[in-house]
Amino acid sequence: MLKQYLTEFMSTRLGVRRESNVLSTSSKVADDGRLYYQIEVNIKSYANNNELAVMPEDRVVRKEWDRRYLSVLGVENNRLYELRLQVPEEVFRDAENDLRQVMDSFRVNKITA
Template sequence: MSTRIGVRRESNIISTSSRVADDGKLYYQVEVSCCSYANNNELAVMPGERVVRLEWNRRYLSVLGVENNRLYELRLQTPENVFVQEENDLRQVMDSFRVNKVTV
């Protein structure tokens, strides 16, 4: 959601999964594609004067884990056009995410 006039955002959930990591804890992974469309003239009176264009297109990758009665999230994002080149590195970072028990 955007607070700017004439901006529309669309998102699609690409995948969701859960896994038990080597620390024995359950982690959830969510992958979302999000596009932002903006009008070239948001204050135009006539619809024909408002040309919609793609402003940006991103891929969001999240890993969620629970520890210490708190929810922790690792959130990564990359432009969609470079996601293919960075995918292996991003997935490696996601797989390395761990939550630790804090003792006081």
């Protein structure tokens, strides 16, 4: 999952660097009897203010953004389903309980023809 996130959020701009950390992984059987996996990842993006500068001191690195990615994965109908939430780290602290409720409510349904 971490490789997938980094691939999705890779930048083509010069002077951009992304750092990521897997914060937690877990699995649980929900009330519907299915197994769900939860993954939390933090990704920070840094960019140079002047990526074409010749002198290193003219390339000042600053943080562009710092985001938390919360994923819940479930399998049904031979397919992988994902609920992904993303929120700035500073917002996550205030909304953590609500976000975790959304994660816990995720369910996959069996489709019958």
